[in-house]
Structure formats: C-alpha cells, structure tokens
Amino acid sequence: MVESHDDDTPARPVAIEGAGPHPAAxxxxxxxxxxxxxxxxxxxxxxxxVLYGFDLVHSIGRVPRGTEVAGIQVGGMRTADAExxxxxxxxxxxxxxxxxxxxxxxxTLDPDSVGLSVDWQGTLDRGGEQPLNPxxxxxxxVWSTEVGIASVIPDARLTDFLERLALQADFEPxxxxxxxxxxxxxxxxxxxxxxxxxxxxxxxxxxxxxxxDGVDLPVDYTPTETDAEQVxxxxxxxxxxxxxxxxxxxxxxxxxxxxxxxxxxVTTRLPAPPPAPGRERPEPAEREIEMVDPDDPGxxxxxxxxxxxxxxxxxxxxxxxxxxxxxxxxxKGILDPLLEETEQVGRDASFEFSGSSATxxxxxxxxTVEWGPLLGRLPGQLTxxxxxxxxxxxxxxxxxxxxxxxxxxxxxxxPVGQFTVAVGASGQAQSMIASLAGxxxxxxxxxxxxxxxxxVSGDVSADAVATALFNAAFDSGAQDLVRSSRGxxxxxxxxxxxxxxxxxxxxRNAQDTGLVIDASGSGNSVTVRLWGTPEYTVRVSTAPRxxxxxxxxxxxxxxxxxxxxxxDGYTARVTRVVLRGGDTVSTxxxxxxxxxxxxxxxxxxxxxDDDPTSSPPPPPPALPGPGDPxxxxxxxxxxxxxxxxx
Numbered sequence: 001m002v003e004s005h006d007d008d009t010p011a012r013p014v015a016i017e018g019a020g021p022h023p024a025a026x027x028x029x030x031x032x033x034x035x036x037x038x039x040x041x042x043x044x045x046x047x048x049x050v051l052y053g054f055d056l057v058h059s060i061g062r063v064p065r066g067t068e069v070a071g072i073q074v075g076g077m078r079t080a081d082a083e084x085x086x087x088x089x090x091x092x093x094x095x096x097x098x099x100x101x102x103x104x105x106x107x108t109l110d111p112d113s114v115g116l117s118v119d120w121q122g123t124l125d126r127g128g129e130q131p132l133n134p135x136x137x138x139x140x141x142v143w144s145t146e147v148g149i150a151s152v153i154p155d156a157r158l159t160d161f162l163e164r165l166a167l168q169a170d171f172e173p174x175x176x177x178x179x180x181x182x183x184x185x186x187x188x189x190x191x192x193x194x195x196x197x198x199x200x201x202x203x204x205x206x207x208x209x210x211x212x213d214g215v216d217l218p219v220d221y222t223p224t225e226t227d228a229e230q231v232x233x234x235x236x237x238x239x240x241x242x243x244x245x246x247x248x249x250x251x252x253x254x255x256x257x258x259x260x261x262x263x264x265x266v267t268t269r270l271p272a273p274p275p276a277p278g279r280e281r282p283e284p285a286e287r288e289i290e291m292v293d294p295d296d297p298g299x300x301x302x303x304x305x306x307x308x309x310x311x312x313x314x315x316x317x318x319x320x321x322x323x324x325x326x327x328x329x330x331x332k333g334i335l336d337p338l339l340e341e342t343e344q345v346g347r348d349a350s351f352e353f354s355g356s357s358a359t360x361x362x363x364x365x366x367x368t369v370e371w372g373p374l375l376g377r378l379p380g381q382l383t384x385x386x387x388x389x390x391x392x393x394x395x396x397x398x399x400x401x402x403x404x405x406x407x408x409x410x411x412x413x414x415p416v417g418q419f420t421v422a423v424g425a426s427g428q429a430q431s432m433i434a435s436l437a438g439x440x441x442x443x444x445x446x447x448x449x450x451x452x453x454x455x456v457s458g459d460v461s462a463d464a465v466a467t468a469l470f471n472a473a474f475d476s477g478a479q480d481l482v483r484s485s486r487g488x489x490x491x492x493x494x495x496x497x498x499x500x501x502x503x504x505x506x507x508r509n510a511q512d513t514g515l516v517i518d519a520s521g522s523g524n525s526v527t528v529r530l531w532g533t534p535e536y537t538v539r540v541s542t543a544p545r546x547x548x549x550x551x552x553x554x555x556x557x558x559x560x561x562x563x564x565x566x567x568d569g570y571t572a573r574v575t576r577v578v579l580r581g582g583d584t585v586s587t588x589x590x591x592x593x594x595x596x597x598x599x600x601x602x603x604x605x606x607x608x609d610d611d612p613t614s615s616p617p618p619p620p621p622a623l624p625g626p627g628d629p630x631x632x633x634x635x636x637x638x639x640x641x642x643x644x645x646x
Contacts, residue, residue: 062077062078062079064145067124067145067147068145068146068147069086069090069123069124069146069147069148069149070090070149070208070210070211070212071211071212072085072086072089072090079121079124082124083120083121083124086120086123086124087120090118090210093210094111094117094118094210095111095112096111097109097110097111098110098111098205098209098210098214098215099213099214099215100165100205100214100215100217101214101215101216101217102165102169102194102196102201102217102219103169103192103194103196103217103219103221104191104194105165105168105169107165107168109161109205109209111209113157113161114153114157114158114161115153115154115155115157115158116151116152116153116158116205116206116209117151117152118149118150118151118152118210119150119151119152120150122150123147123148123149123150124147125150126147126148126150148206148207148208149206149207149208149209149210151205151206151207151209153206158202158205158206159198159202162196162198162201162202162205162217163198165196166195166196166198169194169195169196169217169219170194170195170196171193171194172193172222173190173191173192173193173222173223173224173225174188174190174191174193174224175188175190175224175225175226175317176188176189176190176224176226176227176228176230176231176317176322177231177315177317177322178231178234178235178239178315178322179310179314179315180239180243180309180310180313181310182306182307182310183243183244183306183307183309184243185235185239185240185243187231187235187239189228189231189232190224190226190227190228190231191224192221192222192223192224193221193222193223193224194219194220194221194222195219195220195222196217196218196219197217197218197219197220200217200218201217201218204216204217204218205217225317225319225320226317226320226321226322227320230277230321230322231322233277234277234315234322234324237274237281237383237385238274238313238324238383239313239315239324241382241383241384241385242309242313242382242383243306243309245385245389246303246304246306246389247303247304247381247382247389247391248301248302248303248304248389248390248391249301249302249303249304249335249338249339249374249391249392249393250291250292250294250299250300250301250302250390250391250392250393251292251299251300251301251302251339251342251369251393252292252296252298252299252300252342252393252395253298253300253341253342254298254344254365254367255298258364258365259365260367260395260397261292261296261298261299262292262293262296263290263291263292263293264290264291264292264293265288265289265290266288266289266290266291267286267287267288268286268287268289269283269284269285269286269287269387270284270287270289270377270380270381271284271380271381271383271384271386271387272284272380273326273379273380273383274324274379274380274383276323277321277322277323284380289392290392290394291392292392294390300341300342302335302338302339302393304334304335304382305334305338308334309382311327311330311333311334312326312327312330312331312334312382313325313326313327313382314327324379326378326379328375331375331378332371332375335369335374336369339369339393342369342393342395343367343368343369343395344364344365344366344367345364345366346363346364346365346366346367346398346399346400347363347364347366347400348363348400348401348402348403348440349361349362349363349400349402349403349404349406349407350402350407350438351407351412351438351440351516351531353518353529353531356414356415357414358412358413358414358516358531360404360407360408360412362404363400363402363403363404363407364400365397365398365399365400366397366398366400367395367396367397367398368395368396368398369393369394369395369396370393370394370395370396373394374391374393374394377391378391402440407440410440410442410443410513410514410516410532411512411513411514411532411533412513412514412515412516412531412532412533413531413532413533414531414532414533414534415518415529415530415531416476416477416515416530416531416532416533416534416535416536417471417472417473417474417475417476417477417478417529417530417538418472418475418527418528418529418530419467419468419469419470419471419472419474419475419527419528420468420525420526420527421464421465421467421468421492421493421525421526421527422492422524422525423460423461423463423464423492423524423525423526424461424521424522424523424524424525424526425461425464425465425521425522425523425525425526426459426461426462428456428459428461428462429456429459429461429462429464429465429521429526430521431453432449432453432454432456432462432465432501432519433465433519433520433521433526435452435453435454436449436452436453436465436469436517436519436528437517437518437519437520438516438517438518439452439516439517440514440515440516441509441514441515441516441517442509442514443509443511443512443513443514444508444509444510445508445509445514446480446506446507446508446509447473447506447507447508447509448482448504448505448506449466449469449501449504449505449506450503450504450505450506453465455501455502455503455504456501456502457501457502458502459501460490461526462501463486463493463498463499463500463501464492464493464526465501465519465521465526465528466483466499466500466501466505467486467493467494467497467498467499468519468526468527468528469499469505469517469519469528470483470497470499470505471494471497471528472517472528472529472530473505473507473530474497474538474540474576474590475538475540476515476530476532476536476538477510477511477535477536477537477538477578477585478507478508478509478510478515478530479507479508479510479578479585479586480506480507480508481506481507481588481590482504482505482506482507483499483500483503483504483505483506483590484499484500484502484503484504485498485499485500485591485592485593486498486499486500486592487500487592487593487594487595488594488595489567489570489594489597494574495542495545495572495574495592495594496542496572496573496574496590496591496592497574497590497592498592509532510585511532511533511535511536512533512535513532513533513535514532515530515531515532516530516531516532517529517530518530518531535580536578536579536580536585537578537579537580538576538577538578538579539576539577539579540574540575540576540577541574541575541577542572542573542574542575543572543573543574543575545570545571545572546570546571546573547569547570547571547593548568548569548570549568549569549570549595549596550568550569550596551566551567551568551569551596551597551598551599552566552596552598552599553566553598553599553601554598554599554600554601555601555602555603556600556601556602556603557602557603557604561600561602562600562602563600563601563602564597564598564599564600565599566596566597566598566599566600567594567596567597568596569593569594569595569596569597570593570594571591571592571593571594572591572592572593572594573589573590573591574589574590574591575587575588575589576588576589576590
C-alpha cells in the first residue's frame with residue numbers, strides 16, 4: 001500500500017547508511033597514538049621472542065646461566081669447557097686439608113683419609129636443565145646460583161670422622177666466671193653449649209669441602225644464662241681496678257705521750273661501691289672526714305696486699321647475673337695484723353705494792369680501729385679508677401675506768417687490813433688470787449667475790465683464799481660483811497671467822513677513800529691485804545665456845561685405817577667493834593657452828609681358832625747342850641766336847 005502525501009506537507013531528511021559527520025581532530029590524534037603503541041608493543045614482543053629463541057637455541061649444550069661452583073662461575077659455558085675449568089681450578093684443592101668449623105671448635109679434614117673425591121660431571125648436572133621461563137633466564141644474567149660439589153664417598157668413614165669430632169665439639173653451656181690468681185684476673189667468658197648435627201654436617205662437607213673458606217658445620221646451640229658483655233663489664237670496672245692498682249690505708253699511731261696524733265678535716269668525695277649490673281656508678285657526694293697528715297711522723301701508710309684480693313673479692317652468679325661479693329670478715333682478717341701496731345690496748349690505772357708502800361701505775365688511753373666505716377668504704381676505693389686510692393683509717397678511743405687522777409685521789413697509802421691462812425695455794429686458788437689482785441673498790445662501793453673471782457666448791461685451798469679475804473675486810477672495818485662458814489673446824493682456819501669459797505664473800509667500803517686488794521699465795525700460805533687510808537680502829541673479842549657436842553669413838557679394823565684424835569663440836573662467836581676516833585661506828589658478831597669429828601681407833605683383827613678341842617702343837621725339841629749327843633737321821637750319833645769358856 002502506497003501512502004499518499006499531500007503536496008502541502010514539508011519534506012523530512014532521510015538518513016543514508018554509511019554517511020555521517022567527519023571525526024574530530026582530537027579523536028584522530030588519539031587513534032594514531034594508540035595505534036603506534038600497539039605496533040611498538042607487537043614489535044617489541046616479536047623482538048623479545050626472537051631474542052628468547054636465539055638465547056634458548058644458543059644455550060643448548062651449555063651449563064645454565066648463573067651457575068657457580070665453589071666460587072667459580074661456570075654458567076653459560078659448554079659442559080666440557082665447564083668441566084675442564086672446574087678441574088683446572090678445583091683439582092689442586094682435592095688433596096688439600098679442609099678447614100672445618102663446628103661452632104667454637106675448629107679442625108681439619110684430610111679428604112684422602114675418608115675417601116672423598118669429586119664427580120665433576122655430576123657437579124655440573126646439579127645446575128639442572130636450561131630454564132624455559134623467560135623471567136628466570138633474565139634473572140640469571142645478574143644473579144648467580146651456588147651449586148654444591150657432587151662428591152663421591154665410598155663408605156662411612158666420613159660419618160665416623162664426624163662422630164669422633166662430636167666428642168670434642170659437643171659440650172654443655174659454660175657460664176661466665178671471674179676469679180683471681182694472686183693479683184692476676186682470670187675469667188671465663190660465657191660460651192653457649194652446642195651439639196654437632198652429624199647428618200647435616202655430612203651433607204655440608206660433601207657439598208662445600210672445596211670452598212675457599214672451608215666448611216661451617218651445623219650445630220644446635222644451648223644458650224647460657226649469663227651475658228658475655230656483662231662479664232666483660234665486671235672485668236673492666238671491678239676486677240681489673242681492684243687487682244691492678246695499689247690501695248693505701250692511711251693509719252696513724254699514738255704519740256709517745258699517749259695522745260692522739262693531730263688530724264685535719266678534709267672535704268672529699270669517697271668513691272661509691274660498684275653499682276648493680278646494668279647501672280651507672282653514682283656520683284659520690286662531698287663529705288668532711290678527719291684524717292692524719294700523710295707527712296706527720298705519726299702517719300702509718302698500709303698497702304692492701306693485692307695478692308690476697310681473691311680472699312676479699314669474689315664473683316657469685318645469681319640466676320642470669322654475675323655479681324661482685326665483698327667479704328668484710330675476710331678483709332678484716334687481712335687488715336687486722338697490718339693495722340694492729342697502730343692500735344693501743346687501754347689499761348686502767350693500777351697499784352704496785354712493795355713492803356709498806358704503794359706506787360701508782362698510770363692509766364693508758366686505749367684505741368681500736370673503727371672497722372665499720374673502714375670496711376664500708378673499702379669496696380668503692382678498691383674499684384675506683386680515677387682517684388688517688390687513699391683511704392683514711394678511723395679509730396675508737398677507750399677511756400680507762402680508773403684514770404691516773406682518780407687513782408691519785410683514792411688515798412691508797414698503806415695496809416688497813418690483812419690476814420694469812422697457812423694453807424698452800426693450789427691451781428684454783430691461784431686463779432682466784434689472780435682475779436682478786438689489784439681490784440679497786442671506790443669509796444662507798446661494794447665488793448662481791450663471786451662477781452670478781454667466782455666460787456669454788458670442795459677445795460680447801462680456795463677456802464683459804466675466801467677466809468683470808470674475809471678476815472682482811474673484817475680487820476679493816478669494812479661494813480655489811482657477807483660470808484658462809486666452812487662448817488668444819490681446822491687448825492689453819494680461825495674459829496668463828498672462817499669462810500667457804502663455795503658461797504660469796506662480800507663487803508662495803510664505808511671509808512672516804514678507796515680500797516685495793518693485794519692477794520698472794522705460795523706453797524704453804526695465802527695472804528690478802530686491803531690497802532687504803534686508815535680511818536678505823538677495830539677491836540675483836542672471841543667468846544668462849546658454846547653448844548659443846550662430844551666426839552664419838554669409832555673402832556676401825558679395816559686395812560688402811562688412819563687414827564684420828566677427833567674433836568668436839570661447838571659454836572664459836574667473834575665480836576668486832578669498829579671505832580672512828582672515840583665514836584663507835586658499828587658492832588658486829590659473827591659465829592660458826594662446827595659438827596663434832598669422831599675419834600678413830602685402829603685395831604687389827606684376831607684370827608679365830610676353828611677347832612677349840614684340838615691340842616696345841618708340841619713344842620720344838622730343845623737344843624743340845626755342851627757334851628750332849630747330836631742325832632741326825634741317817635748319820636751315827638756324835639758328841640761335841642765342851643770347851644772351857646764357850
């Protein structure tokens with residue numbers, strides 16, 4: 001059907017296929033650029049493909065590029081040429097000993113001893129086939145690949161060698177240690193424990209035994225607890241300074257007049273002790289110390305003996321830390337004999353007696369080393385590396401309990417009471433005498449024998465000392481007397497005034513001046529004197545014996561009997577009146593009660609007749625008189641004629 005159009009309808013444009021507007025200039029430019037890149041890429045790819053193909057074809061029959069054997073480049077060479085090169089350069093090494101390093105242990109290996117040789121072709125074969133990957137071929141131009149030696153090993157000799165090596169190479173961890181050999185520092189730096197890997201070491205030898213620098217054998221390590229750097233720091237900062245430099249202790253001695261030498265006040269910085277591991281030594285603060293002038297005649301420089309430093313300084317491991325230890329007791333034991341001459345033993349004022357006169361022995365000021373500050377400063381000075389290493393020695397003074405002036409004022413002039421007991425002084429008595437002699441009792445002071453000399457039981461000689469002491473005090477007028485009777489009467493002991501050494505003997509010095517005990521003993525007597533200033537007049541009276549108890553008689557017939565006259569028991573009383581001028585100071589009565597002692601009569605036993613009815617034995621025959629016959633059995637009878645006058 002044909003559509004009809006009116007003549008008045010306007011005509012519309014009709015699209016014609018293939019016709020259109022022309023492209024813009026910018027679009028045409030982009031098109032040309034894109035086309036050039038495509039053509040360039042295709043060309044480059046084709047060029048690389050040609051190069052790859054050429055390289056691949058050229059490498060046929062050659063060792064892969066980048067292959068290296070024992071440091072020798074053989075990549076890209078023909079196989080035969082590469083083999084000849086390896087033989088030329090590595091062949092002379094085949095018979096050389098191989099350096100082996102197993103951690104901290106080194107040794108050498110003789111290849112012939114284990115039958116070790118080289119498979120040259122097999123070594124090159126380890127390089128593999130020519131890679132087809134273009135990237136790998138490109139990398140091989142600038143990167144080498146080490147190929148191990150293909151070794152020939154006929155038997156287990158190499159394994160046996162490595163097992164023997166393991167006996168030396170295997171060890172436990174060795175911790176760090178520091179010690180001294182006299183004044184030389186000795187140390188052990190921490191060393192990790194190790195264990196040789198036998199199989200892996202065998203493989204390493206087979207692959208690298210022709211390398212220039214030998215073979216590093218694989219080992220398993222066991223780390224140490226201590227740190228090597230910390231040990232080295234202790235050696236540097238503590239051990240070596242202590243042993244390598246002298247330390248002077250500046251001591252002093254007393255002057256001839258018994259006074260201390262002059263000292264000066266010095267402001268200084270005493271080095272601090274070594275710090276804990278890992279810390280810095282603190283800066284010491286300034287302080288003032290008293291020290292003697294080194295040029296003073298009383299100055300005594302003493303060197304710390306460096307060859308004995310190991311007795312004082314040691315290093316002890318605490319966990320993973322090595323610490324210095326300073327033994328103060330050891331230092332005192334080292335220095336005490338060296339400083340002993342600078343000390344002085346103190347002595348109280350004392351008295352010497354001769355006849356009836358007393359002489360004062362002056363007191364001596366004592367002093368001892370002040371060990372606390374000295375030992376506290378010693379570690380810092382001993383490990384100091386900057387200062388002069390001079391350490392002043394301080395002293396502690398000891399004042400006498402009885403000074404010379406006090407002794408002079410004590411009024412010790414003559415004996416005021418004395419007594420002797422006629423009993424020899426034994427060992428225990430001599431010990432008591434030594435303790436009592438020279439003991440000073442000040443005015444108003446009290447005395448106790450138990451505190452000064454102790455007590456002794458069952459010793460007559462010791463009782464003699466106690467009795468002599470009591471009676472000397474008794475006669476001197478001392479007050480508040482204390483004693484206990486022996487309870488046994490004896491000719492050597494005063495009746496009513498005896499004392500036993502098993503109990504205390506005491507008194508109080510009521511005088512205005514002091515008293516001094518002068519005790520002595522010999523083989524037959526004990527004497528005690530009290531020296532002072534006479535103030536009292538003492539009158540003593542003894543009452544008649546009372547409470548008489550008669551001795552019993554005992555007859556003893558046993559062997560070893562000793563007769564004794566015995567003695568009656570009784571009670572003795574003694575009264576003392578102490579006078580000062582015409583006034584009575586005190587009146588005392590002391591008494592002792594003695595038990596009776598039996599009279600011993602020794603009598604021998606008379607043997608009893610077992611059979612009272614038996615007749616007495618016949619009397620012996622009478623001797624022949626002059627002219628009587630003499631009869632002897634077995635011989636004829638004969639007579640001896642009488643001779644006038646016989």
